Amino acid sequence: MIKVLMARAKQGYRTSAFPVEPPALSDRFVGAPVIGRPKCPPKCSKCVELCPMQCISRNTEKISIDIGKCIFCGKCAESCSPGILHFSKDYRMAVRKREELVLSGPVINLAEELNKEMKKLFGRSLKLRQVCAGGCNACEADVNVLNTLAWDLGRFGIQFVASPRHADGLLVTGPVTENMKLALKKTYEAVANPKLVIAVGACAISGGIYEGHSEANNGVQSIIPVDLFIPGCPPHPSTILDGLLRLMGRLKGDAREKINDSQPIPPVGDQLETRKKLIRSVIRS
Amino acid sequence: MFRGLIMSEKNYISIHNSEAFPVKSIPIVDIDDFRETVITEIERGKRLASFFGRPLNESAVCLTAVIADDKRGCLQILSTEVEKSYQSLTPDCSQANCFEREIAEQWGIVPLGHPWFKPLRFHHSYRKEYDAWERGLDEEILPAHTDFYQVSGDEVHEVAVGPVHAGVIEPGHFRFQCSGERVFHLEIALGFQHRGIERAIISGDKSKIPHYMETLAGDTTIGHSVAYAQAMEALSGCLVSGRAQILRGIMLELERMANHVGDIGALANDVAFLPTASYCGRLRGDYLNMTAMICGNRFGRNMVRPGGVMYNLDASLISQLSRKLEEVFSDTENAIGLMWDSPSAIGRFEDTGKISREIAEELGLVGVAARACGFERDVRFDFPTGIYCFSQIPVATFSTCDVFARAYVRGLEIQRSKSFICEQLETITGDDIFTVPGDSAPDMAVVSMLEGWRGEICHFAMTGADGNLLHYKVVDPSFHNWNGLAASMRNEEVSNFPICNKSFNLSYCGHDL
Numbered sequence: 001m002i003k004v005l006m007a008r009a010k011q012g013y014r015t016s017a018f019p020v021e022p023p024a025l026s027d028r029f030v031g032a033p034v035i036g037r038p039k040c041p042p043k044c045s046k047c048v049e050l051c052p053m054q055c056i057s058r059n060t061e062k063i064s065i066d067i068g069k070c071i072f073c074g075k076c077a078e079s080c081s082p083g084i085l086h087f088s089k090d091y092r093m094a095v096r097k098r099e100e101l102v103l104s105g106p107v108i109n110l111a112e113e114l115n116k117e118m119k120k121l122f123g124r125s126l127k128l129r130q131v132c133a134g135g136c137n138a139c140e141a142d143v144n145v146l147n148t149l150a151w152d153l154g155r156f157g158i159q160f161v162a163s164p165r166h167a168d169g170l171l172v173t174g175p176v177t178e179n180m181k182l183a184l185k186k187t188y189e190a191v192a193n194p195k196l197v198i199a200v201g202a203c204a205i206s207g208g209i210y211e212g213h214s215e216a217n218n219g220v221q222s223i224i225p226v227d228l229f230i231p232g233c234p235p236h237p238s239t240i241l242d243g244l245l246r247l248m249g250r251l252k253g254d255a256r257e258k259i260n261d262s263q264p265i266p267p268v269g270d271q272l273e274t275r276k277k278l279i280r281s282v283i284r285s
Numbered sequence: 286m287f288r289g290l291i292m293s294e295k296n297y298i299s300i301h302n303s304e305a306f307p308v309k310s311i312p313i314v315d316i317d318d319f320r321e322t323v324i325t326e327i328e329r330g331k332r333l334a335s336f337f338g339r340p341l342n343e344s345a346v347c348l349t350a351v352i353a354d355d356k357r358g359c360l361q362i363l364s365t366e367v368e369k370s371y372q373s374l375t376p377d378c379s380q381a382n383c384f385e386r387e388i389a390e391q392w393g394i395v396p397l398g399h400p401w402f403k404p405l406r407f408h409h410s411y412r413k414e415y416d417a418w419e420r421g422l423d424e425e426i427l428p429a430h431t432d433f434y435q436v437s438g439d440e441v442h443e444v445a446v447g448p449v450h451a452g453v454i455e456p457g458h459f460r461f462q463c464s465g466e467r468v469f470h471l472e473i474a475l476g477f478q479h480r481g482i483e484r485a486i487i488s489g490d491k492s493k494i495p496h497y498m499e500t501l502a503g504d505t506t507i508g509h510s511v512a513y514a515q516a517m518e519a520l521s522g523c524l525v526s527g528r529a530q531i532l533r534g535i536m537l538e539l540e541r542m543a544n545h546v547g548d549i550g551a552l553a554n555d556v557a558f559l560p561t562a563s564y565c566g567r568l569r570g571d572y573l574n575m576t577a578m579i580c581g582n583r584f585g586r587n588m589v590r591p592g593g594v595m596y597n598l599d600a601s602l603i604s605q606l607s608r609k610l611e612e613v614f615s616d617t618e619n620a621i622g623l624m625w626d627s628p629s630a631i632g633r634f635e636d637t638g639k640i641s642r643e644i645a646e647e648l649g650l651v652g653v654a655a656r657a658c659g660f661e662r663d664v665r666f667d668f669p670t671g672i673y674c675f676s677q678i679p680v681a682t683f684s685t686c687d688v689f690a691r692a693y694v695r696g697l698e699i700q701r702s703k704s705f706i707c708e709q710l711e712t713i714t715g716d717d718i719f720t721v722p723g724d725s726a727p728d729m730a731v732v733s734m735l736e737g738w739r740g741e742i743c744h745f746a747m748t749g750a751d752g753n754l755l756h757y758k759v760v761d762p763s764f765h766n767w768n769g770l771a772a773s774m775r776n777e778e779v780s781n782f783p784i785c786n787k788s789f790n791l792s793y794c795g796h797d798l
Contacts, residue, residue: 138503
């Protein structure tokens with residue numbers, strides 16, 4: 001017993017102050033992409049060609065990027081001239097409608113809260129059943145981490161429950177493999193109305209890198225309606241929690257401009273040079 | 286004995302881990318010799334690291350076996366050609382069980398006399414005219430719709446669980462045959478996570494391949510992407526700088542530490558020893574955050590590419606990392622030590638989920654599960670590549686073959702990985718971290734192995750006449766070990782399943798691909 005108490009003293013209080021304080025992110029964290037004001041140079045489509053996900057399209061003067069497909073590899077930004085496209089350190093990206101994930105400017109319309117009736121039901125207590133439908137266990141791990149004392153999900157009234165019968169909604173990860181399609185539908189049907197569906201990660205939103213595979217579907221929306229989209233590959237825990245809290249109406253406002261470090265990620269050592277080398281090799285091939 | 290020696294000398298070639306060799310040098314023997322060689326070699330204590338089929342033409346399929354000789358640190362490869370069926374190896378070599386079912390499912394080749402012949406991932410055959418179970422092209426294939434081993438009698442009942450489980454975990458289907466609380470048999474049906482990655486590597490967009498590797502099993506991002514990088518570097522003759530090798534080693538060990546800490550925490554949670562469970566949950570995140578300090582992503586995405594690594598460390602980051610590691614490791618020792626000091630927690634682990642050494646050997650278990658049965662089996666030691674050629678990590682083993690052994694080996698490995706990372710951070714030299722890899726040589730093949738946190742990761746890559754990938758085969762450690770979990774549940778109580786399961790913590794998507 002004395003050892004347990006001593007360990008308790010050593011381990012200390014470790015629950016993060018999020019959302020009151022911003023989360024501690026790595027200096028190299030790749031957050032939401034920002035498309036700046038300058039026009040793209042004529043005929044330049046380097047980013048479009050480099051993107052392994054084909055999530056960037058070039059319009060007449062500008063580009064748009066679909067962060068519902070993006071896996072945040074950052075290749076596009078490295079090939080780009082300053083000010084046009086860069087990745088910020090902003091972790092907030094969750095939205096309510098699929099089309100809002102296609103960005104053509106600096107602003108993301110972050111998720112709005114549930115309507116009055118739904119908020120009354122779920123705003124203070126949200127029980128979710130998680131369904132992994134082809135997820136690679138990275139999204140699942142970063143959902144799970146919210147249950148640890150570092151994030152203490154319970155303090156927001158959110159809990160992952162063991163049965164869809166106990167749940168207010170589903171949190172789905174993965175592109176929905178053919179072999180999980182039926183199980184997902186049945187789980188959805190087992191949740192009482194009204195219910196919510198939350199798609200976490202690029203795969204769940206659009207099929208991610210498995211888009212077009214005959215073994216998988218192109219995301220949750222192709223099977224059941226989705227109420228909240230949380231992009232990332234995988235999304236950072238703070239991105240997920242931010243989305244959930246916004247949906248419940250417990251976090252408001254678009255304070256995106258206030259985040260003062262939405263600058264391009266500074267190159268460290270020869271990192272930039274290395275990545276340029278890689279990009280040249282990719283262009284060559 | 287003498288006959289066997291002579292026969293085997295001409296029946297296979299011996300190669301080393303991550304060493305390219307011409308495809309033509311793989312001997313193609315007839316099926317009888319193939320069977321005899323594989324069965325004899327496995328009986329001698331070697332392991333079947335990989336066994337797969339690839340189509341040669343309209344009608345023939347080439348079967349290739351990769352046999353790991355742990356003692357000599359080399360790999361033996363041989364091939365045979367079959368059309369529709371062949372005499373199954375499984376009755377004489379249990380390690381071939383899942384491999385043969387996989388080959389049957391992918392290419393419609395029937396292993397005659399296979400004792401438990403059923404699909405593995407539940408998809409249509411890749412050769413349209415051939416289906417091992419004679420299912421039609423339009424016939425719907427539903428996962429886990431197949432025979433299950435059944436026990437009947439008074440008081441015998443069946444418990445079915447999944448694919449959707451009670452926790453935040455991947456889908457799989459488990460069938461227990463029980464008498465009261467006692468489990469006679471557990472059968473595991475997977476395939477729910479099948480995303481068709483191996484096919485997409487060959488026929489899909491090349492620029493996606495590194496990302497497929499990173500999501501084969503998302504918790505083993507570094508493991509699988511290093512295995513892929515090693516394979517491609519061998520095929521293109523690309524020399525990777527020492528600094529890049531060191532950085533790969535650091536990342537791989539951080540991945541191991543994060544997952545092992547998480548597993549120990551999960552085990553503590555399942556026996557309701559909450560202090561260790563809570564602390565380890567937080568500490569796992571701290572290790573992931575150290576990975577993110579290096580490459581921006583908690584799972585090591587975008588870090589490893591053929592040719593080297595994408596992110597470097599400067600002096601200030603090295604000192605930050607060292608400081609953080611000391612701090613987090615000290616908390617880890619404290620959190621885990623607390624459980625080792627609690628007889629009530631340890632009592633639940635001891636003698637639970639035992640697999641005998643013989644069964645472990647017969648099934649060809651790898652990684653922590655094998656080392657917990659006393660086998661000194663570790664790719665970092667037996668088949669070292671990269672930094673592990675220069676800096677060796679002592680193999681951690683324990684001999685009680687139970688849940689405790691699997692937890693304790695994890696604890697030892699956390700300590701050794703920590704010493705390794707500290708040593709590397711102190712001595713890291715060089716500047717270059719990336720060499721642009723050239724084109725892959727045509728008609729070459731390579732076996733790339735690596736000790737991921739779960740165990741042996743084995744990738745086989747082969748190029749065609751144009752230098753493009755013609756075949757790619759991934760074997761995740763889980764592929765070998767799922768049957769180990771089933772074996773550990775024999776005569777256990779159903780209520781011990783969670784701790785047995787967590788003591789293995791296998792990958793569903795790594796198995797399903």
